[in-house]
Amino acid sequence: MKKLVFALLAGVILLTACSSGGTKGSLTSSGDEGTPNSKEITVWAWDPAFNIAAMGVAKEAYSRVHSDVMINIVENAQADIVQKLNTVLNSGSTKGLPNIVLIEDYRAQSFLQAYPNSFYELTDAVKVENFADYKIDPTSVDGKQYGVPFDSGVTGMYVRTDYLEQAGYSLADMEEIDWKQYIEIGKAVIEKTGKSMLTLDPNDLGLIRMMMQSAGQWYTAEDGKTPIIADNAALKEAIELYKEMLDSGIAKVISDWSQFVSAFNHGEVASVPTGNWITPSIKAEASQSQKWAVAPLPKLAVTKGSVHASSLGGSSWYVMNVEGKEAAAEFLIKTFASDAELYQSLNTKIGVIGTLKAAASGEAYSAADEYFQGQKIVSDFAKWTAKIPTVNYGMNTYAIEDIIVVALQAYFGGKDVDTVLKDAQMQADTQIS
Known part of the structure; x- marks a missing residue:
């Protein structure tokens, strides 16, 4: 985050078909079973001090168990990501797209509905009940889940x-x-x-x-x-x-x-x-x-x-429907979609407050912050996250x-x-x- 005033290529989005759908993933959460064909994952995100850094922490944690998977994190300005996605997806090509992309919650439906076959469905893999309720509407279409909710804009x-x-x-x-x-x-x-x-x-x-x-x-x-x-x-x-x-x-x-x-x-x-x-x-x-x-x-x-x-801001991770999607989905499922301990590290190292409910009971979230007079501000923010109205x-x-x-x-x-x-x-x- 993150100034929030971008309106690039809205006309392109609005003129594109708005049906729903997508390709559904058959994903495994076990070790070597269902090993994806591709071992290289490319990620697009913005903000080196926050989103890029968070993805780096997740990469490091995942690589300790899956050293055969190469994760390339590419920094782009948010406006550039919006423009590149619109340009490529509107052309009907998938050439040059990443495996994983970060999309701001305010923009997510523009992409999910305008380009319905371009995002990999994660309904069977992401348990929506494990995340803050208000994050589900922006990351899903017609009851089908496409995003892995990430940070809270609480x-x-x-x-x-x-x-x-x-x-x-x-x-x-x-x-x-x-x-x-x-x-x-x-x-x-x-x-x-x-x-x-x-x-x-x-x-x-x-x-x-x-x-x-x-x-x-x-x-x-x-x-x-x-x-x-x-x-x-x-x-x-x-x-x-x-x-x-x-x-x-x-x-x-x-x-x-x-x-x-x-x-x-x-x-x-x-x-x-x-x-x-x-x-x-x-x-x-x-x-x-x-x-x-x-x-x-x-x-x-x-x-x-x-x-x-x-809430103000907040974003989520999406898997593009391109070669290597299974490996990309597996990476997100093992990290941002389920690992409460990872979120403790993300909070301690970067200041990320995630929307995975299980993270709220972790040690980092309950720590006192001396800068704020010993107030447990992360715990307070996590409590308020649960009360954010869904829109x-x-x-x-x-x-x-x-x-x-x-x-x-x-x-x-x-x-x-x-x-x-x-x-x-x-x-x-x-x-x-």
């Missing part, structure tokens, strides 16, 4: 307890609050300390995604295709809250990832509501040790069903967000919120099928 609210105390609040005051209460606390923080409560990038709708999913809603209906914008209660409340944060002065406006990280590393904000993957970036500033803690994400105040848990991200998350970003500018400029959402609905209905 969110929390990182807070500077020293700033809170100066404003007259404690960590306990941040528990079980809604976003309206959060804004009021933010007003006190900026008045007493001169620090902003959070950063906001008007071109990045991550905060709005978090708010919507906390209420079990998304930009589309349950079918994942029909845009639901004008009558979307969670979306309306989320953008109203977003504007209130800007108008109240509690937010520091930024425009890119480096400014986002710089703001909290330089002590300019009192909180960072985001995905757990930001932990290493926060801990990178050693001078702030013992000043941070993590509270549950606030919930929506008005929309019914909103909870103190959501259908569908095929068009980023295409719809392109429309919403423009609509927000009109709303921030003074246009009525209902009119803005109706206009966005009409545009989405016209552009997205």
